[in-house]
Amino acid sequence: MIPPPTILIIDDEIQIRRFLRVSLEAAGYRTVEAATGEEGITQAAMSRPAFIILDLGLPDLNGLEVLKRIREWSRAPALVLSVQDAEQEKIAALDAGADDYVTKPFSVGELLARLRVANRHAQPAQDAPEFRNGHLRVDLVHRLVQANEQSIKLTATEYDLLLLFIRHAGKVLTHRQILREIWGPHAVEETQYLHIYMAQLRKKLELNPSQPQLFLTESGVGYRMALLEES
Amino acid sequence: MSFYLASNGNPPNEVPHSASAFAPSSTKEWSVATWVYQNRKPAGRGTSTLPFAEAAYFPLLASNRALGVIGLVTESARGLTLEQEGLLQTFLRQIAIALEREMLRATAEQSHALAESERLHKTLLNSISHELRTPLATITGASSSLIEGNTAEQRELRNVLVTDIYSAAQRLNRLVKNLLDMTRLESGLLKLNLEWCDAADLIHVVLSNLKEELAQRKIRFEPLNELPLVRMDFVLMERALANILLNAAQHTPAGSTIALRIAAAAQELAFVIEDEGPGFPSEALSRIFEKFYRLPNARAGGLGLGLSIAHGFVEAHGGTLVAENRLERGARFIIKLPLAPAPQTPEEVAT
Numbered sequence: 001m002i003p004p005p006t007i008l009i010i011d012d013e014i015q016i017r018r019f020l021r022v023s024l025e026a027a028g029y030r031t032v033e034a035a036t037g038e039e040g041i042t043q044a045a046m047s048r049p050a051f052i053i054l055d056l057g058l059p060d061l062n063g064l065e066v067l068k069r070i071r072e073w074s075r076a077p078a079l080v081l082s083v084q085d086a087e088q089e090k091i092a093a094l095d096a097g098a099d100d101y102v103t104k105p106f107s108v109g110e111l112l113a114r115l116r117v118a119n120r121h122a123q124p125a126q127d128a129p130e131f132r133n134g135h136l137r138v139d140l141v142h143r144l145v146q147a148n149e150q151s152i153k154l155t156a157t158e159y160d161l162l163l164l165f166i167r168h169a170g171k172v173l174t175h176r177q178i179l180r181e182i183w184g185p186h187a188v189e190e191t192q193y194l195h196i197y198m199a200q201l202r203k204k205l206e207l208n209p210s211q212p213q214l215f216l217t218e219s220g221v222g223y224r225m226a227l228l229e230e231s
Numbered sequence: 232m233s234f235y236l237a238s239n240g241n242p243p244n245e246v247p248h249s250a251s252a253f254a255p256s257s258t259k260e261w262s263v264a265t266w267v268y269q270n271r272k273p274a275g276r277g278t279s280t281l282p283f284a285e286a287a288y289f290p291l292l293a294s295n296r297a298l299g300v301i302g303l304v305t306e307s308a309r310g311l312t313l314e315q316e317g318l319l320q321t322f323l324r325q326i327a328i329a330l331e332r333e334m335l336r337a338t339a340e341q342s343h344a345l346a347e348s349e350r351l352h353k354t355l356l357n358s359i360s361h362e363l364r365t366p367l368a369t370i371t372g373a374s375s376s377l378i379e380g381n382t383a384e385q386r387e388l389r390n391v392l393v394t395d396i397y398s399a400a401q402r403l404n405r406l407v408k409n410l411l412d413m414t415r416l417e418s419g420l421l422k423l424n425l426e427w428c429d430a431a432d433l434i435h436v437v438l439s440n441l442k443e444e445l446a447q448r449k450i451r452f453e454p455l456n457e458l459p460l461v462r463m464d465f466v467l468m469e470r471a472l473a474n475i476l477l478n479a480a481q482h483t484p485a486g487s488t489i490a491l492r493i494a495a496a497a498q499e500l501a502f503v504i505e506d507e508g509p510g511f512p513s514e515a516l517s518r519i520f521e522k523f524y525r526l527p528n529a530r531a532g533g534l535g536l537g538l539s540i541a542h543g544f545v546e547a548h549g550g551t552l553v554a555e556n557r558l559e560r561g562a563r564f565i566i567k568l569p570l571a572p573a574p575q576t577p578e579e580v581a582t
Contacts, residue, residue, distance in 0.1 A: 084408060085415075087424070087466060105404055155579035175426075192427035192460055199429050210431065210454045217436050220424065220466040 005050035006030045007115075010040035010066065011081065012059050020053065023108040029115075037061030044070045050122070051115060052078040054098075056089055064092055071097040077118035079111070087220035094174050094221070101172070101221075117170035117227065131166045134228025135207055136214060138166060147205045157182065158201055165215070165225035174222040198223060233286070235264055236299040236330070242268055243299055253304060256285060264288050264300045271297050276304075277311065289323055293331035301326070354523050358534050362406050366399035373399075405477075409536045412470055413522065416543040423467065423547060427460040430493050430500060436465075437472045444477060447485035455493060461500045461568055463548055468568075471544040471552070474537035475504050475564050481533065482526075483508035483561070495570070499550075502566040510556040519554055541566075 007029045009020050014035070021031045032047045034040035037058045044052060052070065056063030067078060077099040082090050090101045099121065100114045131138040137146040143159060145152045154162065164173070164181050176188045183193055202209045216224045233251035235243035245261045247254050255261040263281050267274050267288040275284035286302040301323065305311060311319065373392040415421050431454035438450060479489050487507040494501045511519060511526070518524045520542040525535040538554075545552040550568040557563050 085411060085466070105400065157579055195427055195429045195432070195460055199432070210435065210452060211439075212432075212435055217432050219436055219469055 004028055004030045005119075006032055006047055007051045007053060008032045008034065008040065008043050008047060008049035008076075009053045010034045010037065010043075010058070010063075011053070011055035012036065012057075013055070016055070016081075019108075020111075023111070027112055037063070037066040040066055041069050044074055044076070049076055051118060052076050053081065053111075054078055055081045056086070056093060057083070064089070064096055067093060067096050067098055077122050079114055079118060081106075090221050091174050091176070094172065095176065099171060121168070121171060131169075133166075133169060133225070134214065136205060136228075138162065140166075145205070148207060152204050154201075154204065157197060158204070161197055161201060162205075165223075169225050170227045172218050172222055172224045178222065232304075233302040234299060235268070235302070237268070237297065247302075251302075253286075253302070255302070260285055264302060268297050268300050275302075289319070291323060291327040291330060293327040298327055298330045298334065351523065358523065359406075359410075362534055363403070366402045366406075369399035370396050406534065408470075409474075409534060409540060412540045412544075413536050416540065416547075421467075421547055423464040425462050425464055428463050428465050428468075430458050430461050430502070431455075433463075433465060433468055433472065434491055434493070434502075437469055437476065440469075441473060441476055441480075444480050445489070448480060448483065449486070449488040451488055451490040453492075455495070458493060459495055459500065459570055462571055463568060464544075467544045467547065471541040471566065472502065472504075474541040475566075478537050479504065479506040479508065479562070479564075482506070498570055499567045500570050502568075504564040504566075505557060505561060506563075507561040510560060510562045511554065513556075516554060516556070520552070 007024055009017050009024075009031055010033075011017050011020070012035050017033050017035070021033065024031050029051075032043055032049060034043045037060050040052075040054065040058075043049075052074075054063055054067060058066065063080065067080070070076075070078070078097065080090070080093045080098045080101045081104055082093070082101050083104050090103075093101060099118045102111055102114060129139070129141045131140060135148045138144070139146075140163075145154055145159070145162065160182050161178070164178060175191050175194055178194055179188045179190060183190065187193065198215060202212050202215055206212045206214055213228060214226055216226050218224055233253050233255075234248035235245070236248055237243050242265070245255060245264075255264060263275050263284040263286075266281065267290050271290045271292055272280065273287065273289045274280035275287040276282060277287050286304045289301050289303065290297045291299045291301060303319075373395045377389065377392055434452055434454070438445070438452065476489065483489070483506045489507075490503075490505045492501075492503040492505075494503065515524075515526055519526075519538050521535075522539040523535040524539070525533065542552045545566050545568070548568055550566060552564065552566050555563050555565075
């Protein structure tokens, strides 16, 4: 039998650690806990977790610092816990190698969904020739895009953008990450490009562009391609 | 001449009023002025008290209290004539009366401001403690009932209690958000994170965040096809719109429609939010953006901060937020944001 994956929880609040432990164990994970940043770094080395849940507001070390130090040698997916109005902190964490974030207060359902996505991305990439997500089908070999069984023509940039979202399906991408990938390092401040192309992509690929289900805006942070049910 | 004025009942200090022609040349000279203030009698040159001072000093007396001191240097060595002396006394009286009036007015204003701030403080404490206690009471009551375990057998009852705890926590969360937003506005340290944003996207985000709160309302929103990008702080505008929509949800009957529109003109972009509620009493229209203002007949719940936050965030963008009653019925909120020429993106052909 495969042992359940271990999740390291780094948070100074005992109540938060407790409800995380109870909910994660009920969902079939094993948990290890750390109450400080230093302890978290040590635990990350000792227990070799499959995932890390890291609170950014730790008393001893800045959560961002903890993340950077763990990232020096570990690629374990890290989910950061942040608070409302701390968009810059979330962006900094994502740019420093966090895989995703949830905003306190959050529901367990939200957290588990993020973990499932992180889990998917932690697996070695399957070289599938086709990508399916809800009403979207992309033939990656022939660069053909279908939405709701209709063939859709995309510009080269739109297709590149779509590919980026496909590679990171379910994960949040910061504005800077997208701009750097698609338009290059000199364009990381040019957010207007991004918003125009996102509007175009939504118009072409969403079932109802005025209620996007596929390309979600992460307010003040970036965008995320939602994982939809098969239609 | 030189003037030394008492302030708030404290004796004057040796820095003369800015209208003065000279300042005391030494501590000794200044002590003459102090003596005059304390004893409410003239002293210095040309008087019988401390006549070796450089100037003559006269108290400014009103209602038997010294309001300050005037120092006088005369050109002639002989001092003042009787006639000049009489004239001087009249001037001193007039100045003292004017000063007293001014001081009384300032005191009255101060105490009014104090009373107003005390009133605000009280309102704040009352409503915050009410807004905090209500969900806390729910959480304490419902969770203690679960702990005591007498509901263990009744699955349905347990579900009701757990759902109540969850919604009470969300209510607390909304309260904290509003208090934080208000603090940000009041601190004067609000920093806008301006980016070119898609206005229709803003509305999508707000609507999907408020799905639960707006579940009982019909929402109508038809975005225009070609909207210019607008430079704004997405997160703050999201909070502004959310507060207007939450306000609409609170004051309109279930099943009624809330309609949203975006209209673009050459210089500005307008968000229009219309509801089918009772609208505002005319006397309330001018006050709804004041913080802690609540309609006289408002249902319990809410701090009266939401609309004031929305107003503050829109104004921080150099925009305007106005409310009016619709001719038909219901209220209309209009946010206008200034439009700047949007930057160009390269043209591309779809293949």
